[in-house]
Amino acid sequence: MSFLKIRDLSKAFGKLQAVDHVSFEISEGEVFGLLGPNGAGKSTLISMMTTLLSPDSGSVEIGGFELAKQPMEIKKILGFVPQEIALYPTLTAKENLMFWGRMYGLSGALLKERVDEALDIAGLKDRAKQRIDSYSGGMKRRINIAAALLHHPKILIMDEPTVGIDPQSRNHILETVLKLNREGMTVIYTSHYMEEVEFLCSRIAIMDHGKVIALGSKEELRKMIGNKDTIQIESVNVGNKVTELINGLAGVDSVTHSGNTVKIISMDSDKILAKVISIFDAEKRKIHSINIEQSNLESVFLHLTGRALRD
Amino acid sequence: MLFHIALKDLKVVFRDKKAMAIMLVMPILIVLILGFGLGWAFNSELAIQKFTLGVVNHDDGLMSQVFINQVLRENMSKMFTTFVVDETEAEEILKDKVVPCVIVIPQDFSKSIEENKPVQINIQSNDDGQIKSAVVRSVTEGFAQNLSLGYAGAFAASDVFAKYKIPFKVPIEGISQSTAIMSEIQKKLGGEMIKFEQKEQQKEKNLSAMEYYSAAMLVMFLLFGASMGTKLIVEERENSTLGRVMSARPGKFTLITGKFLGLMFICLTQAGILILFTRIFYGVGWGASLAGIFLITLSSVFAAAAFGMFIAAIAKTPKAADALSQLFIQTFTVLGGGMWPIYLMPDTMKTIARFTLNWWAFKGYHELMLGMNLSTVLPYCGILIFMGLIYLGAGVLRFRV
Ligand SMILES: Nc1ncnc2c1ncn2[C@@H]1O[C@H](COP(=O)(O)OP(=O)(O)OP(=O)(O)O)[C@@H](O)[C@H]1O
Numbered sequence: 001m002s003f004l005k006i007r008d009l010s011k012a013f014g015k016l017q018a019v020d021h022v023s024f025e026i027s028e029g030e031v032f033g034l035l036g037p038n039g040a041g042k043s044t045l046i047s048m049m050t051t052l053l054s055p056d057s058g059s060v061e062i063g064g065f066e067l068a069k070q071p072m073e074i075k076k077i078l079g080f081v082p083q084e085i086a087l088y089p090t091l092t093a094k095e096n097l098m099f100w101g102r103m104y105g106l107s108g109a110l111l112k113e114r115v116d117e118a119l120d121i122a123g124l125k126d127r128a129k130q131r132i133d134s135y136s137g138g139m140k141r142r143i144n145i146a147a148a149l150l151h152h153p154k155i156l157i158m159d160e161p162t163v164g165i166d167p168q169s170r171n172h173i174l175e176t177v178l179k180l181n182r183e184g185m186t187v188i189y190t191s192h193y194m195e196e197v198e199f200l201c202s203r204i205a206i207m208d209h210g211k212v213i214a215l216g217s218k219e220e221l222r223k224m225i226g227n228k229d230t231i232q233i234e235s236v237n238v239g240n241k242v243t244e245l246i247n248g249l250a251g252v253d254s255v256t257h258s259g260n261t262v263k264i265i266s267m268d269s270d271k272i273l274a275k276v277i278s279i280f281d282a283e284k285r286k287i288h289s290i291n292i293e294q295s296n297l298e299s300v301f302l303h304l305t306g307r308a309l310r311d
Numbered sequence: 312m313l314f315h316i317a318l319k320d321l322k323v324v325f326r327d328k329k330a331m332a333i334m335l336v337m338p339i340l341i342v343l344i345l346g347f348g349l350g351w352a353f354n355s356e357l358a359i360q361k362f363t364l365g366v367v368n369h370d371d372g373l374m375s376q377v378f379i380n381q382v383l384r385e386n387m388s389k390m391f392t393t394f395v396v397d398e399t400e401a402e403e404i405l406k407d408k409v410v411p412c413v414i415v416i417p418q419d420f421s422k423s424i425e426e427n428k429p430v431q432i433n434i435q436s437n438d439d440g441q442i443k444s445a446v447v448r449s450v451t452e453g454f455a456q457n458l459s460l461g462y463a464g465a466f467a468a469s470d471v472f473a474k475y476k477i478p479f480k481v482p483i484e485g486i487s488q489s490t491a492i493m494s495e496i497q498k499k500l501g502g503e504m505i506k507f508e509q510k511e512q513q514k515e516k517n518l519s520a521m522e523y524y525s526a527a528m529l530v531m532f533l534l535f536g537a538s539m540g541t542k543l544i545v546e547e548r549e550n551s552t553l554g555r556v557m558s559a560r561p562g563k564f565t566l567i568t569g570k571f572l573g574l575m576f577i578c579l580t581q582a583g584i585l586i587l588f589t590r591i592f593y594g595v596g597w598g599a600s601l602a603g604i605f606l607i608t609l610s611s612v613f614a615a616a617a618f619g620m621f622i623a624a625i626a627k628t629p630k631a632a633d634a635l636s637q638l639f640i641q642t643f644t645v646l647g648g649g650m651w652p653i654y655l656m657p658d659t660m661k662t663i664a665r666f667t668l669n670w671w672a673f674k675g676y677h678e679l680m681l682g683m684n685l686s687t688v689l690p691y692c693g694i695l696i697f698m699g700l701i702y703l704g705a706g707v708l709r710f711r712v
C-alpha cells in the first residue's frame with residue numbers, strides 16, 4: 001500500500017509550466033528524494049502537497065486522505081520544513097516553537113513537553129531563550145526543522161533543509177532525518193545536493209522543467225546510464241580544442257568543462273584514460289590531478305539532460 | 312489560533328524599537344513641536360473669524376426678543392453678526408453659504424420657558440458651519456438653560472410675593488408677574504452667564520493647537536502603525552511563515568482574519584497609549600463623551616487596519632510596502648487636515664479630502680473635543696467602517712500567501 005500518491009499533478013504560472021503532469025507513489029517508512037536544479041519545480045510540487053497552492057489538475061492522496069476533500073486530516077499528519085527559514089527572527093527559539101505548536105493545535109502541558117522535545121532534537125536546549133536572529137545559519141535551520149516535528153507528523157516534507165550551513169549542522173540534520181526515519185517517519189527530502197540525496201534516500205525522483213525525468217532506487221538510476229564512470233581532470237587553459245578531441249574518442253559519452261576542470265562520462269574509463277592523457281600531452285596542457293568516480297546521480301542528471309545539476 | 316496569530320504580531324511590533332519610535336515617540340514629539348510652534352494659527356481670530364448668523368423666529372413672545380437682541384446681537388457681537396430672516400430666506404443663505412448656520416426658534420419658545428419646560432432650539436448648518444454651529448449651539452443652550460433656571464426662581468419668587476402680599480409693580484401692562492421678575496433677574500444675571508460661556512470658548516481655542524495636532528497626528532500615526540504591521544505581513548510572505556501557518560492547522564480564512572486582527576490590536580494599543588499620554592502629559596481634552604472617543608477610535612483603527620491589509624495585498628516586497636504606505640499616508644494626511652487647519656483649506660481640497668479616512672477620523676476627534684457627543688460622530692464611524700470594508704474587501708481578494 002502506498003502512503004502517498006500523486007497523480008498527474010500540474011501547476012502553471014502564466015505561461016510557465018512549473019509542474020508538468022507529475023505522478024509517483026511513496027510507501028510508508030521511505031525516505032524519498034526529490035532532486036533537481038534551480039527552478040525545476042520542486043518547491044511548487046511541495047506547495048501543492050502542503051495545501052499552499054491549489055493544483056491546476058491532478059490529485060494528491062496522503063495517508064488515505066484526498067487532499068482536495070480532507071485537507072485538515074492531511075495537515076494533522078504532515079510536517080513541512082519550508083525552503084526559507086520560516087521563523088520569527090525577533091522571537092526566541094522557544095517562543096517560535098510555542099507559536100508553531102499552537103498553530104498545530106497543541107496547548108498546555110503537552111505543548112511545553114513537545115517544545116522541549118523539539119529543542120532536544122535540534123540540540124539547542126541551552127540556547128532556547130536566545131532570539132533567532134542571534135543564531136548561526138545552521139542553528140536556524142535546525143529550529144526550522146524542529147518546528148515541523150512538534151505535532152509528531154507521520155510524514156515529513158523537507159524543502160532543501162540544508163542550504164547554506166556549516167558541515168557540523170549538516171551532519172546533525174542528516175543524522176536527525178535518519179533517526180526519525182528509523183522511528184517510522186516517512187520523509188520527502190528535496191535538495192540539489194546529490195550527495196545528501198544519495199546518502200539518505202531509498203528512492204529518488206529527478207525533476208527538470210516541471211517533469212519527473214527519472215525515478216527509482218540509486219541502483220536503478222545508475223543502471224539507466226549503464227554504470228558509466230566520470231573522469232575528472234584538473235588542468236590549465238582547457239579550451240574547446242581539447243574537449244573536441246576527447247569527444248572524438250571512441251567510448252566517450254560526453255565531455256564538459258568548466259574553468260580548469262574537464263568532466264568525461266564514459267562506459268569504460270580504463271580504456272580511454274591513456275588516450276585522454278595523450279591528448280593533454282599533445283596539446284601541452286599540464287594535468288594537475290585525475291579523479292575517477294563510479295557513476296553517481298550527478299552523472300545521471302548530466303546524462304539525461306546534458307546539463308550539470310549545479311553550475 | 313486566531314488570537315495567537317494576532318497576539319504574536321502585537322508582540323513582534325512592540326518588541327521592535329524602531330517601530331516603537333515611529334509609532335509612539337514621533338507623534339508625541341511632533342505634537343509637542345507643532346502644538347507650541349503653531350499656536351498662533353489657533354488664536355481665536357484666525358481659528359473662528361467673526362461670522363454672520365441667520366435667525367428664523369417662529370415665536371412671538373418676549374423671550375425670543377430677549378434672546379435675539381440681548382444675547383445674540385449684544386453679548387455675542389464680537390463673535391457674529393445676527394440677521395433675522397424668514398424660512399425661505401434662511402434656506403437660500405444656507406445653501407449659498409452666505410451664513411454657516413441658522414438658528415430656528417420654535418413657536419412655543421417663550422411659553423416653554425415661562426412654563427419651565429425644556430425648549431428645543433434647532434440649529435441648521437451647511438458643510439462649512441460645523442464648528443461655528445458648535446459655538447452657536449453652546450451659546451444658545453447656555454442661554455436657554457440659564458433662562459429656565461431663572462424662571463424657576465421667578466416662579467418661586469412670585470409665589471412668595473403673593474403669599475406675603477409683597478407689592479410688586481409690573482413694569483409693562485399685560486405681562487405676568489413672573490415674567491417681569493424674570494426679566495429683572497435676566498438683566499442682572501444673563502449677561503454674566505453668557506460671559507462665562509464666552510470665557511469657556513476662549514479657553515478652548517487657546518488650547519486647541521495642541522489638541523488639533525494631537526488628533527491629526529493620532530490619525531496619521533495610526534496609519535503608520537498599520538504600515539508597520541503591513542511590512543511584517545509582507546516580510547512573512549517572503550520568509551514563508553505565512554505559508555507555514557497555512558500548512559499547519561489554520562486555513563486561509565483564519566490566517567487572513569488573524570493578520571487583520573493583529574493589525575487592529577497594534578493600532579488600538581497605539582491609539583490607547585497616545586490618547587492617554589496626550590491627556591495626561593499635554594492636558595489634551597479629548598472630549599467628554601467616552602463612548603464617542605471609543606467608537607471613533609475603534610472605527611478609525613478598523614479603517615487603518617483595513618488600509619494596511621490592502622497595502623499588504625498589493626505590495627510584493629517589504630520595501631514596496633513601505634514606499635506605498637508612505638505615499639498614501641502623506642497624501643491622506645495633507646488632504647485630511649493633518650498639516651494645517653481644515654478651516655484654512657480651499658473648498659476643492661475639502662471635497663477631495665472627504666475620500667480620505669483621515670478626514671472623517673480627524674473630524675470625529677475634533678468635534679468630540681469641541682464638546683459634541685456620540686450621536687454627532689456616529690455617522691463618521693459609519694463612513695470609516697464603510698471605507699474600511701472597501702479596503703479590506705480589495706485586500707482579501709488579492710491576498711496571496
Ligand atoms: N508564485 C509564482 N509565480 C510565478 N512563477 C513562480 C512562482 N513560484 C515559482 N515560480 C516559477 O516556477 C518555477 C519552479 O519554481 P520552484 O520554486 O518550484 O523551483 P525549485 O525546484 O524549488 O527551485 P529551487 O531549487 O530554486 O528552490 C520557477 O521558474 C519559478 O520562477
Ligand SMILES: [Mg+2]
Binds near residue numbers: 043159160
Ligand atoms: Mg525550491
